[in-house]
Amino acid sequence: MRGWWKRREQVLFAVTTLLLMVGAVVAIMGATSAANAVWTAATLIGLVYSTASLIAAVRRRQPSVDVIAWLALAGALWVGEAPAGAVIAVMLASGVLLEARAAARARRELSALVARAPRTARRDTATGPIEVPVAEVVVGDRLVVGSGEIVPVDGRLRGPAVLDESALTGEPLPVERRAGEDVRSGVVNAGSPLRLTATETAEASTYAGVVRLVEQAQAASAPFVRIADRFAVAFVPVTLVLAGVAWAITGDPVRAVAVLVVATPCPLLLAAPIAIMSGISRAARNGIVVKGGEALERLAAGRVLLFDKTGTLTAGRPVLTDVVTAANGQLAAGEVLRLAASLDQDSAHVLASAIVTAAHDRELRLTSPREVRERHGYGVEGVVDGHRVRLGKATWIVTGESPAWVRHARRRAALDGSLTVFVAVDDVPTAVLFLEDPLRPQAPRMVRALRAAGITRVLLVTGDRADTAEAVGRVVGVDAVRADCDPGDKLALVRAEQESAPTIMVGDGINDAPALAAAGVGVALAARGATASAEAADVVLTVDRIDALADAILIARRCRRIALWAVTAGMGLSAVAMVAAAIGYLPPVAGALLQEGIDVAAIGIALTALLPAPSHTVAMKPADIATAQRLYAEHREVRPLVEQVRTVADALNRPPYDLRPVRELLDDLESRLLVHEHAEEAELLPIMARALGGVEVTSGLSRTHAEIDHQTARLRRTVDDLVQEAEPEDVTDVRRLLYGLYAILRLHNAQEEEGAFSLVPERRADAERTRP
CATH class of the missing domain: 3.40.1110.10 (Calcium-transporting ATPase, cytoplasmic domain N)
Incomplete structure (x- = not known):
């Protein structure tokens, strides 16, 4: 019995459809009375279901237009139009089934994460790995994760690894992670067995938080759907008046029944929720957890965007x-870093991961x-x-x-x-x-994409110092910066902005939770763990890409637009059919069949929300992605040389002036950095031109490549001329050149990371690039 109730939509559709078809076959055979009896049974089943739906709506104190379907079914029985009643019953059942299927699909995209939650972990001990319940893992435990196994808790890698993060991020290809990097629970080890140090318990880990989010993210009724309900209820008296006028003028109750049959507003009732639920499903596949249709609707309506800084516009990890x-x-310096990183291997401190990772990067x-x-x-x-x-x-x-x-x-x-x-x-x-804490290279591009999508005002709201916040705000391109804000200040700012336009608040920390809850829609970044901000938010990004927010807003607005198209088309056709039925051009049976076609068309339009849609993400060929990723790896390896330019310049602050570090630095710049810049000129810039459309977009980077070459050559000539002990005036020239080169390199790296490397997915095409 319980299993039947869970499948009641399928049973209702199957029974009514079967009865309609059986009645048609019996009628063809000439047994008209028997056919009418079968069609009457189908109509009665639809009437009973419609009555139950009306009673449930009354108990919930929700408006419902099922009253029109009920009147149409009852009217068909009253005037002896059993075939029309059977068609209406099938129409009602098919709409209910489609709505249930759409809702189930949306939930399935989210709840698939829950079924694969790890139950055990393997603790690495002196006598070998020991399997323990995942709840018994404590911070600091050393764990082993075999090939194909799910990482049970958040931790820090003790060696390189290749991970399948698709369950959390939607990215289908394996990702290479280096020793010292943080890894999240719920991802799959796609390479050889890996070892990690637990940094969180199972309860506090990312995957447990995602499970809690999924439990909240059920497809609730969206504001658009509620508006649709109210509009449909307002449609009831119009329908009854038109049906009454048709009956009064002609004296034929069949005309009234025909109007009721084609007036059933299934496009309005079904198309809107199907489009919204399709949007939730689409977002889930992109690593965006939307907590119900209402959240998706409010996300689409947002006009003012407020960002926290740390962990949102910046990477959130030093x-x-x-x-x-x-x-x-x-x-x-290298030996100091080696000693520090060796000590930090067993530390759970937030800075330890950065130090260990930096040491591994320097081999x-x-x-x-x-x-x-x-x-x-x-x-x-x-x-x-x-x-x-x-x-x-x-x-x-x-x-x-x-x-x-x-x-x-x-x-x-x-x-x-x-x-x-x-x-x-x-x-x-x-x-x-x-x-x-570096700025996310995707952040400026994302802000531009959001403005193109309809965001009219962008604010940076942070607890950091004003000078730091202003610097980030200038680079990202926000309209205003509010610094030194505590949680109460953020809450007040959100409420003030909400008075003028719908707001979207984006944050990732516990201190953002009040503002996230107060905003029109709160968006939390939970790629590295589901905190209180994720619990308070309406939308949660489980991918560590801030540009996913632009995708989320584009998805939300597209789904709302599709819902409007479906409702407008469906209800417009229904209105025309009602007039035709009132005049007498549509008898009840033909009207029921026509209404079924209108419903299918409206629902078909709504289901297009599931189809792939244009994204702000730039499409790149796999070969270009592989080349860009290789160049980015080299880019990271030579990045410490840039800071060394400043360090060497700073050291030339008092006599005796030792130029040996300058000459050693120049050797490194010429043998490593310039070689890398030449490779970028030859390989990366053509990839950018193909992806963004034209060589003009790369002209700025090409110019800075030339300037880096020029300034390095000037520095080499200056140093080579100083064969004797350097005088203060000579050192002034060397320091000036060093600081100038440092400024150019810093600017060039920032431009490259924003304009080129931010286009590249953070993944590897295969596992062969894993470092031993």
């Missing part, structure tokens, strides 16, 4: 930009630390290769009066908005590591 050693330090050989101790609020210490290493705040590393290099590092960090991690080796302050 990257190492430079290592500056103490004046007259005994250890080179440094890390060793296992001993006697590791975390000092909450200060840092971490331990023994690496016989050296006692400490990482942390300057006040813990540097005691007494700060030397000049420490003061310079703090000043530089304040100007750049960088984070600093100071390093002591054998209790001697040795170096400082600079880390930054």
Whole structure:
């Protein structure tokens, strides 16, 4: 019985259709009375179902236009038009079935994630892997994930890995991840067995959060659907008046029944929810979880966009930009980084991943630390290769009066908005590591795409300092910046903007949750974990791409547009049919068949929302993607050289002036960086021209390539001329050239990452590119 109830839409459609067909066969055989009896049975079944729907709507205190269907069915029985009643019953059943199928499809796209949640994990122990319930995994556990297995908890990779992240991101091809990178639960190991250190428990991990989001993301009634219901209910008296006038003028109740038959507003009742649910389904395939039709409708209506900065417009995870050693330090920058990264391998601190990843990028050989101790609020210490290493705040590393290099590092960090991690080796302050939260390269392009999609005002709302926020706002292209905001300030700003236009608030942190809940629609980035912001949001991006927001808005607006087309076409045809029926050109049976055709047409229009649609994403050939990804890997490898240009220039601040670091830097620039820039000129810029349409879009990058060549050559000639000990005037020229080259390289890298590499999907075409 319970199974039948779950399939009631299919049963209703099958029974009414079978009875209609049986009645037709019996009528052809000449048994008219028997045929009418069969058609009457079908009509009664439809009447019972319609009555039950009306009672349920009354109990929910919701308006319903099922009253028209009920009157049409009852009228068909009253005037003896059993064939028309049977057709109406089939029409009602087919509409109910299509709506149920659309809703089920939308839910299936979301709930498919839930069924594959991992139940166990394999803990890596001295005696080998031991299988334990995933709930028993604690932060710091070392885990092993075999080929084809699902990563059970969020963690940090202890070696390179190839992952299938399609369940969370929708990207079908494997993704290469490096040692030290964070990995999310729910992704599949697509390569050889990998090892990771757990950074979250199962309950707090990404996949558990996604499951909770899916439970919330049921296809609720959208505002458009509710408006459709109210419009359809207003349509009821118009229908009754027209039917009554037709009856009164002609004295024929069959005319009234014919009007009721073609007046059933199935296009309005079914097309709108089907289009909205199709949009939810389409969004889910792109890694966008929309919590119901109402959220999709409000997303389509949004006009003002408010962004948080950290984790939204910026990557939300720091990257190492430079290592500056103490004046007259005994250890080179590379060795300091190796010791620091070795110690941080077992640390769950948010900065540890960036330091370990940077060491792996530089191909440094890390060793296992001993006697590791975390000092909450200060840092971490331990023994690496016989050296006692400490990482942390300057006040813990540097005691007494700060030397000049420490003061310079703090000043530089304040100007750049960088984070600093100071390093002591054998209790001697040795170096400082600079880390930054980089701007997402897709952010400026995404803001332009959003404006093209209809967003009229963009605000950056952040708790960061005004100078840092203003710098990000200028690059991204926002209309206004509101800095130094606490959660209450963000909430007040959202409410103020909401008074003038529908708002969309985008954030990823706990402090964004109140603003997300108050906005017209809240959008949370949950690619690295579902936090309170995801719980409060209406739309959740499970992909780590901010440009997915533009896709979400485009999908929402397209679905609303399709719903309007379907409703307008369906109801327009129904209105014409009603007039024809009132005049007498459409008898009940023909009207029922015509109305069925109108319904199918309207629903067909609504289902086009499931079809692929234009996206702001630039299409690229697989070969071009592979080439661009290879060049981006080289781009990341030479990026530390850019910061080294500034570091070398800073070191030339007092006599005696040692130009050996400058000459070593020049050798690296000529043998590595210039070779890479020439490869980009020859290979990357043609790819950009093909993707964006024309060589003019690459002219700016080509010009900076030439300028980098020119400035490097000038620096080489200047240094080669200084064969004797450098004088202060000579060093001034060298420093000027170094700082100028540094500025050009920084600008060029930013332009390249925004204009070229942001077009490339973050994935690998095959697993063969995995580094050993």
